[in-house]
Amino acid sequence: GNSVTQMEGPVTLSEEAFLTINCTYTATGYPSLFWYVQYPGEGLQLLLKATKADDKGSNKGFEATYRKETTSFHLEKGSVQVSDSAVYFCALSSTSGGSYIPTFGRGTSLIVHP
Amino acid sequence: NAGVTQTPKFRVLKTGQSMTLLCAQDMNHEYMYWYRQDPGMGLRLIHYSVGEGTTAKGEVPDGYNVSRLKKQNFLLGLESAAPSQTSVYFCASRPLTGFGSYNEQFFGPGTRLTVL
Numbered sequence: 664g665n666s667v668t669q670m671e672g673p674v675t676l677s678e679e680a681f682l683t684i685n686c687t688y689t690a691t692g693y694p695s696l697f698w699y700v701q702y703p704g705e706g707l708q709l710l711l712k713a714t715k716a717d718d719k720g721s722n723k724g725f726e727a728t729y730r731k732e733t734t735s736f737h738l739e740k741g742s743v744q745v746s747d748s749a750v751y752f753c754a755l756s757s758t759s760g761g762s763y764i765p766t767f768g769r770g771t772s773l774i775v776h777p
Numbered sequence: 778n779a780g781v782t783q784t785p786k787f788r789v790l791k792t793g794q795s796m797t798l799l800c801a802q803d804m805n806h807e808y809m810y811w812y813r814q815d816p817g818m819g820l821r822l823i824h825y826s827v828g829e830g831t832t833a834k835g836e837v838p839d840g841y842n843v844s845r846l847k848k849q850n851f852l853l854g855l856e857s858a859a860p861s862q863t864s865v866y867f868c869a870s871r872p873l874t875g876f877g878s879y880n881e882q883f884f885g886p887g888t889r890l891t892v893l
Binding site for chain 1: 835
């Protein structure tokens with residue numbers, strides 16, 4: 664079956680530091696890959712996505728590249744801000760089996776200090 | 778558009794009581810989902826629906842029932858609440874257009890439920 668593995672948190676950084684959150688996956692077929700962000704007390708919202716190999720998703724300074732050869736979709740940001748403190752979820756969606764049930768990683772908490 | 782809304786936002790129940798959580802979406806999405814989120818466990822799928830009048834079990838369906846009588850609403854019921862059902866519950870919806878797997882989910886703000 665499908666699975667998503669992302670690095671354990673929390674990740675603690677100082678403002679303006681470089682961020683990487685690793686995400687690897689296993690899936691049948693040709694999945695689409697997503698990063699969602701959850702700010703404190705809120706629901707998840709889409710941060711970025713990529714639908715085929717070598718696609719790069721980007722939004723709000725965050726980027727992730729769909730690497731089929733390494734089955735990875737690592738999230739990066741060059742300079743984090745305190746307002747980026749949140750929980751980040753990597754997810755995939757595949758049409759394998761004819762259903763569209765996304766598979767989520769367990770989430771990585773990011774804490775950014777001033 | 779209001780997007781995905783959930784009612785209520787907070788609720789405290791006693792063991793054995795019943796309640797229904799309401800999810801509503803105004804985006805005409807086909808797919809709807811109910812998740813629970815617990816510390817260290819990520820999101821776990823309870824039930825989902827691929828269209829009006831259909832429901833299916835997810836990863837952790839025991840103790841919950843659902844109904845999708847109208848396309849825009851997805852109800853989650855707890856018939857006899859237990860302390861293990863203390864959690865934050867999220868509803869999500871998703872369109873089925875084009876290549877469905879490309880589409881992201883839209884989440885509600887959550888319902889925080891405590892069972893004493």
